[in-house]
Amino acid sequence: MEKRTELYRGKAKTVFTTEDPSRLVLHFRNDTSAFDGEKIEQLERKGMINNKFNHFIMSKLEQAGVPTQVEALLSDTDSLVKKLEMIPVECVVRNIAAGSICRRLGIEEGTELTPPTFEFFLKNDALHDPMINESHIRTFGWAEESHIEQMKTLTFKVNEILRKLFDDAGMLLVDYKLEFGLFDGKITLGDEITPDGCRLWDKETRKKLDKDRFRQGLGNVVEAYEEVSARLGITLS
Ligand code: C5P
Incomplete structure (x- = not known):
């Protein structure tokens, strides 16, 4: 599933639309912030680690019966997720x-x-x-x-x-x-x-x-x- 337009840029992730209106791509960045964004640094590899970590944990939860948004790992830093009304x-x-x-x-x-x-x-x-x-x-x-x-x-x-x-x-x-x-x-x-x-x-x-x-x-x-x-x-x- 291809990323289309940027929907939202958070402090550590960017959310993109896809061709399917019910699916989004989460892109995990290296940006690391604390104290409401007062302290921000780029930490090399963090986006990749968090993307894989999140996919691993969410998959475990899904298997244990918790409904999660996670659908698939797309790349080192990107995951396909369901579009939720937060x-x-x-x-x-x-x-x-x-x-x-x-x-x-x-x-x-x-x-x-x-x-x-x-x-x-x-x-x-x-x-x-x-x-x-x-x-x-x-x-x-x-x-x-x-x-x-x-x-x-x-x-x-x-x-x-x-x-x-x-x-x-x-x-x-x-x-x-x-x-x-x-x-x-x-x-x-x-x-x-x-x-x-x-x-x-x-x-x-x-x-x-x-x-x-x-x-x-x-x-x-x-x-x-x-x-x-x-x-x-x-x-x-
Ligand atoms: O800051 P506090 O002790 O309330 O945070 C509790 C937990 O929630 C911590 O694990 C913190 O990393 C997490 N948290 C978060 N995002 C926030 C606030 C807290 O991930 N905006």
Whole structure:
């Protein structure tokens, strides 16, 4: 399937139309951004790694019964996906405290969260993606009642599947962000699951293997993404 026109350019991916109006191409770029785009760098190979990583993870989820947008890997940096009508909220599950929950609630980084927490954020760069609750989603009509429930159920189902997948590969799934949309009226997992949008720590040493290496200037960002991929058995070029 050929890329046609650019539909949308995000911070790390560009979305293209195809000859099929129900399909899009996601092009993963090397751009890496943090703090609402304040810090941006090009990290060689990152687009390729994230494209292959995302395809691997989404395929595992699909096999486990989670409806995802992913259709096919087209090239090192491009994937064919279903065109979703996106719901403008982000779903975050946390198994271990890190990042914004530590700042907001004064929780020490590394604290085990039992049961895991669930948070909704509004997808809105200008407002810096504020945290919202179900009442806001209902009142402002960002998602239908049944879709709110399904997003929560599916986000926790993803946690069960991915915690085990990463644990078997010697890693802790600290937290992650998911975005959903509708395809033929059915809730479907969209966007991406890559080390840009989740936190992964080595199980023994708790070494950070995700975008926090970039956010915190720890260095060896791409090397960490490659290590995570290798541990999962993902073939990179
Ligand atoms: O920043 P915070 O701790 O709330 O992030 C929780 C998780 O969601 C992290 O894994 C982070 O990478 C991801 N996230 C994201 N995109 C955002 C906000 C958070 O991928 N806009």
